[in-house]
Amino acid sequence: xxxxxxxxxxxxxxxxxLGAAATAGDAARLNALFERLSLAEALRELLELSADxxxxxxxxxxxxxxxxxxEEAPHELGADLMEDLEPARAREIxxxxxxxxxxxxxxxxxxxxxxxxxxQMDAEEAAEVRRLSGYDDDTAGGLMMSEVFECRSTMTxxxxxKVIAKDDEDVDRYxxxxxYIVDEAGKLVGVVSLRGLLxxxxxxxxxxxxxxxxxxxVDTDLSDLEDIFDKYDFLGVPVVDAxxxxxxxxxxxxxxxxxxxxxxxxxxxxxxxxxDELRSMPTGLRSRRRLVWLSANxxxxxxAASVISAYEETLxxxxxxxxxxxxxxxMSGCSGNQAVGVTMRELSLGLVRPKDAxxxxxxxxxxxxxxxIALGILIGIVAWIWKGSPALGLVIGxxxxxxxxxxxxIGGVVPLLLKRIGQDPAVASGPLLTTxxxxxxxxxxxxxxxxxxxxxx
Amino acid sequence: xxxxxxxxxxxxxxxxxLGAAATAGDAARLNALFERLSLAEALRELLELSADxxxxxxxxxxxxxxxxxxEEAPHELGADLMEDLEPARAREIxxxxxxxxxxxxxxxxxxxxxxxxxxQMDAEEAAEVRRLSGYDDDTAGGLMMSEVFECRSTMTxxxxxKVIAKDDEDVDRYxxxxxYIVDEAGKLVGVVSLRGLLxxxxxxxxxxxxxxxxxxxVDTDLSDLEDIFDKYDFLGVPVVDAxxxxxxxxxxxxxxxxxxxxxxxxxxxxxxxxxDELRSMPTGLRSRRRLVWLSANxxxxxxAASVISAYEETLxxxxxxxxxxxxxxxMSGCSGNQAVGVTMRELSLGLVRPKDAxxxxxxxxxxxxxxxIALGILIGIVAWIWKGSPALGLVIGxxxxxxxxxxxxIGGVVPLLLKRIGQDPAVASGPLLTTxxxxxxxxxxxxxxxxxxxxxx
Numbered sequence: 026x027x028x029x030x031x032x033x034x035x036x037x038x039x040x041x042x043l044g045a046a047a048t049a050g051d052a053a054r055l056n057a058l059f060e061r062l063s064l065a066e067a068l069r070e071l072l073e074l075s076a077d078x079x080x081x082x083x084x085x086x087x088x089x090x091x092x093x094x095x096e097e098a099p100h101e102l103g104a105d106l107m108e109d110l111e112p113a114r115a116r117e118i119x120x121x122x123x124x125x126x127x128x129x130x131x132x133x134x135x136x137x138x139x140x141x142x143x144x145q146m147d148a149e150e151a152a153e154v155r156r157l158s159g160y161d162d163d164t165a166g167g168l169m170m171s172e173v174f175e176c177r178s179t180m181t182x183x184x185x186x187k188v189i190a191k192d193d194e195d196v197d198r199y200x201x202x203x204x205y206i207v208d209e210a211g212k213l214v215g216v217v218s219l220r221g222l223l224x225x226x227x228x229x230x231x232x233x234x235x236x237x238x239x240x241x242x243v244d245t246d247l248s249d250l251e252d253i254f255d256k257y258d259f260l261g262v263p264v265v266d267a268x269x270x271x272x273x274x275x276x277x278x279x280x281x282x283x284x285x286x287x288x289x290x291x292x293x294x295x296x297x298x299x300x301d302e303l304r305s306m307p308t309g310l311r312s313r314r315r316l317v318w319l320s321a322n323x324x325x326x327x328x329a330a331s332v333i334s335a336y337e338e339t340l341x342x343x344x345x346x347x348x349x350x351x352x353x354x355x356m357s358g359c360s361g362n363q364a365v366g367v368t369m370r371e372l373s374l375g376l377v378r379p380k381d382a383x384x385x386x387x388x389x390x391x392x393x394x395x396x397x398i399a400l401g402i403l404i405g406i407v408a409w410i411w412k413g414s415p416a417l418g419l420v421i422g423x424x425x426x427x428x429x430x431x432x433x434x435i436g437g438v439v440p441l442l443l444k445r446i447g448q449d450p451a452v453a454s455g456p457l458l459t460t461x462x463x464x465x466x467x468x469x470x471x472x473x474x475x476x477x478x479x480x481x482x
Numbered sequence: 483x484x485x486x487x488x489x490x491x492x493x494x495x496x497x498x499x500l501g502a503a504a505t506a507g508d509a510a511r512l513n514a515l516f517e518r519l520s521l522a523e524a525l526r527e528l529l530e531l532s533a534d535x536x537x538x539x540x541x542x543x544x545x546x547x548x549x550x551x552x553e554e555a556p557h558e559l560g561a562d563l564m565e566d567l568e569p570a571r572a573r574e575i576x577x578x579x580x581x582x583x584x585x586x587x588x589x590x591x592x593x594x595x596x597x598x599x600x601x602q603m604d605a606e607e608a609a610e611v612r613r614l615s616g617y618d619d620d621t622a623g624g625l626m627m628s629e630v631f632e633c634r635s636t637m638t639x640x641x642x643x644k645v646i647a648k649d650d651e652d653v654d655r656y657x658x659x660x661x662y663i664v665d666e667a668g669k670l671v672g673v674v675s676l677r678g679l680l681x682x683x684x685x686x687x688x689x690x691x692x693x694x695x696x697x698x699x700v701d702t703d704l705s706d707l708e709d710i711f712d713k714y715d716f717l718g719v720p721v722v723d724a725x726x727x728x729x730x731x732x733x734x735x736x737x738x739x740x741x742x743x744x745x746x747x748x749x750x751x752x753x754x755x756x757x758d759e760l761r762s763m764p765t766g767l768r769s770r771r772r773l774v775w776l777s778a779n780x781x782x783x784x785x786a787a788s789v790i791s792a793y794e795e796t797l798x799x800x801x802x803x804x805x806x807x808x809x810x811x812x813m814s815g816c817s818g819n820q821a822v823g824v825t826m827r828e829l830s831l832g833l834v835r836p837k838d839a840x841x842x843x844x845x846x847x848x849x850x851x852x853x854x855i856a857l858g859i860l861i862g863i864v865a866w867i868w869k870g871s872p873a874l875g876l877v878i879g880x881x882x883x884x885x886x887x888x889x890x891x892i893g894g895v896v897p898l899l900l901k902r903i904g905q906d907p908a909v910a911s912g913p914l915l916t917t918x919x920x921x922x923x924x925x926x927x928x929x930x931x932x933x934x935x936x937x938x939x
Binding site for chain 1: 520521522523525526529550553554556643646647653657658676677680681705706708709710712713715717734735738739741742745746748749750752753754755758759760761762765766768769772773775776777779780783784786787788790791794797798801802804805806807808809811812813816817819820822823824826827828830831832833834835842845846848849852853856857860861864868916920924
């Protein structure tokens with residue numbers, strides 16, 4: 026309780042103080058303030074400021090802190106923050122980042138702004154960033170950093186220990202990496218462990234204690250990297266090209282972050298938001314992106330609603346049915362969405378593959394039959410009591426039971442089929458599911474009612 | 483193409499070979515087969531086997547491989563796999579795991595099975611696992627492992643280097659940890675870096691090169707741990723109790739895994755599945771869990787449908803409206819869900835807090851107004867052309883516009899309000915949102931139609 030109160034007070038003070046310090050151009054004060062905050066808090070405060078104050082803050086604070094903030098921001102936002110800065114300052118902040126982060130940022134920026142920053146770097150460095158940003162995001166190439174603890178095969182244990190003991194920023198970036206041994210052609214030939222280094226005479230050549238390293242190709246995808254890090258305890262895996270040349274190291278941490286981003290972006294897509302929206306983006310962009318998805322959905326909705334249109338006479342005869350049409354379609358949609366959710370989870374855990382569709386359907390239909398019957402009886406009794414008509418109860422109950430079985434079948438299988446034909450199951454499963462279950466729901470209710478008409482009126 | 487074909491062939495061979503090897507009790511063959519598979523593939527194959535063959539496989543293969551498989555399984559499944567084994571064998575497999583994983587498994591098991599396994603351990607070890615499994619899952623205590631690279635303050639650099647160089651399984655478990663220095667009372671007093679160890683004379687006391695370590699309390703929660711690992715580059719952070727005694731180390735990797743699990747479980751909850759379902763669970767359990775959520779939803783649906791029931795006369799007069807009722811409620815539900823998705827993402831990124839509800843609403847309503855008007859015009863024209871009535875177009879268009887604004891407002895804010903009152907926004911946001919937008923959608927359409935009746939008939 027006390028803590029909550031304190032944090033609110035702290036918060037009010039902070040917003041004011043940050044604004045004041047930014048206006049006054051008081052770099053020392055800004056650094057001190059950011060020091061007290063977690064990165065998430067600091068980023069939230071930063072986003073509250075006007076675009077002008079935000080640029081001022083990012084220009085005044087220490088490059089380390091600024092780099093931390095930009096890295097903490099979701100990637101589409103990080104690129105925006107950097108684009109607003111003077112290229113020289115942006116470059117200064119980038120200097121504090123690992124090469125994989127630099128490449129991601131440059132890749133997310135507008136071409137002109139990216140070039141402006143790259144032109145501030147020396148030619149070799151800029152070429153490196155360009156090369157890295159050319160790889161696909163969710164591959165070893167896109168996730169690796171090029172700062173590698175690379176040792177020549179002519180080096181001794183003592184040489185390596187001297188490198189580690191040196192107080193050098195480059196070495197800091199090797200965090201947790203083992204020394205990798207390359208031959209004269211730059212090909213990866215071995216790796217040595219810390220234990221190996223410490224337990225061996227200092228004059229020994231690295232080649233006498235190295236072991237054959239595991240490595241991945243530059244186009245290895247995220248799921249395969251996840252498998253490798255699950256199976257082995259490494260903190261990083263070296264990345265090589267087809268000829269075996271050492272290009273970089275992909276860290277366990279980079280893979281974890283990419284997996285978390287993927288899960289969160291999937292989450293958004295299942296809710297109908299394509300393109301990682303944040304509320305700090307321009308309203309026009311947010312609205313447009315959401316509308317694209319919604320407009321497609323309105324067409325699917327019309328197709329479904331046309332079923333109702335075809336049965337207007339039945340509806341006129343038994344208007345009480347209109348009350349239950351949305352219930353049946355909505356409830357089936359929910360049952361189907363549950364099945365979509367479970368399949369999406371099992372896909373991301375690697376427990377099902379697209380070709381397991383038939384197996385999944387068998388597992389799903391048994392749940393569909395039980396739940397269909399249970400919900401059908403429930404809603405049937407409700408309809409009977411509410412409208413005083415057992416025949417109506419029968420129609421609505423039977424329709425929901427049938428439609429639940431259908432919805433659960435479709436929901437369980439559709440993500441797998443979409444994946445099989447190369448579509449993104451997170452985006453398309455929901456709209457496809459609801460269109461079919463709406464259509465079928467309306468059809469079951471209205472066609473059963475037409476059949477049962479003598480008992481309904 | 484070629485690769486895909488190969489992997490399918492490999493797959494068919496494997497299922498057969500695994501089954502045969504399990505029946506024959508051929509441990510060497512099983513180990514060789516599992517060697518060729520990623521953990522996800524191996525787990526998928528394991529789950530395809532009968533319960534009996536599965537137990538046989540987990541009993542025959544090497545404990546390391548078995549431990550890898552159980553760790554790869556989602557936690558609720560891992561506990562099930564272990565419960566089916568002989569306690570002595572389960573203990574043997576557990577021996578290969580870090581203490582945090584052991585504690586999670588024991589915590590997820592039925593009490594009787596957990597006790598049976600604990601009774602196979604020596605008293606001290608069992609007490610340790612019991613202690614760890616007592617902490618909440620998503621806190622430093624629940625995520626830490628008790629295998630700590632702990633050094634007495636009387637030790638020298640040479641002593642530590644000897645420990646690292648020793649080929650000892652315990653040391654392997656310290657993966658990436660720096661040596662932590664404790665005083666006679668077990669209180670954490672310092673940490674030394676690898677560089678410090680290598681750059682200092684071997685006779686020096688650790689206390690002369692140690693620095694003050696960052697540490698967290700045992701009840702620090704997952705979000706705070708995420709902040710710390712975002713802000714600092716550590717691979718692990720020591721965990722202390724209120725008196726400063728060193729209890730364990732929470733690794734960056736354990737925090738990443740917990741964050742990914744949380745995102746995936748949230749994903750499921752947003753789809754209406756509470757309780758991390760997998761298709762390998764018993765059908766009865768899966769069906770029951772889904773039904774609980776669906777039954778609550780049916781009641782909310784009834785409340786919404788009662789609005790239609792109140793306007794049956796209007797519907798009878800203009801039956802074409804029945805075609806658009808589900809469209810309006812469904813489209814608004816989709817708009818609201820988009821806003822829910824964005825808020826859930828910003829919550830998990832730490833970019834909004836429950837108390838930011840008003841700010842979020844202002845950001846959301848501007849999108850709601852734009853999209854409401856756009857979709858309203860779109861559906862209005864559709865209704866006009868389809869049913870040949872401009873007045874109907876006006877009613878439906880205005881209703882969708884109003885309801886979209888409402889839905890987007892509710893969708894953006896409801897997760898924050900639920901979080902504020904201590905409810906899980908992932909579970910409750912969707913049902914709450916659709917109930918309100920269904921009710922309001924039906925009400926807008928039908929009350930506007932009642933007002934416009936002279937022009938509609």
